[in-house]
Amino acid sequence: MSETSNEGPKTFSFSKKEKLKNKKLFEELFIGGKGISAFPVKLLYVRTQFDDGPHIKVGVVAPKKKFKSAVKRNRIKRLLREAYRLNKHLVFNNIEGDFAFLFLYLGKQMPTFEEVDTSIKQLLKGFLKKESHEKID
Known part of the structure; x- marks a missing residue:
């Protein structure tokens, strides 16, 4: 497993400090x-x-x-977190300032990891484009 970059093996972690828990921030996001x-x-x-x-x-x-079943909801949330964890390097060193992210699952069926992974990649790249344009303007 040589998926680590020159930044070290901690690159692909998703630590407790990275989790959004502040209720006011959740409300602000919505x-x-x-x-x-x-x-x-x-x-x-x-x-x-x-x-x-x-x-x-x-x-x-x-x-x-x-998704009435908590098992299904938890599975979706695990997939979202894992896809973000593997792709956060796209954003982490390319932005200035602090941001709160909220990933919402909109589909009606249980997703596969590939579906979630490709959409997370698109979202992170779109976020970078949007933020870089706002800085220039």
């Missing part, structure tokens, strides 16, 4: 967050300020309305 969609996942993000290290904090959501 009310005033900017959004990007790549079906079946939507990314809501907002610029914020963190004191404890990571530049990006991430939350994941699977709707109870569409």
Whole structure:
């Protein structure tokens, strides 16, 4: 498993400090967050300020309305977290400032990892494009 880059083996971790837990930030994301969609996942993000290290904090959501079973919701959330963990290097060193991310699953069927992975990649690349354009303007 030589998937580590020159930044060391910690590159692919998803530590406790990177998890979004602040209730006010969750509300802010839903009310005033900017959004990007790549079906079946939507990314809501907002610029914020963190004191404890990571530049990006991430939350994941699977709707109870569409997936009654907690087992299915938890599986979707695990897939979303794993796809983000493997692709966060696309964003981590390429942005300035702190952001809160929220990945929402929009689909009606259980996704495969490949579906989630490709949409997360599209979302992260779209986020970078959007943020770089906003900096220039």
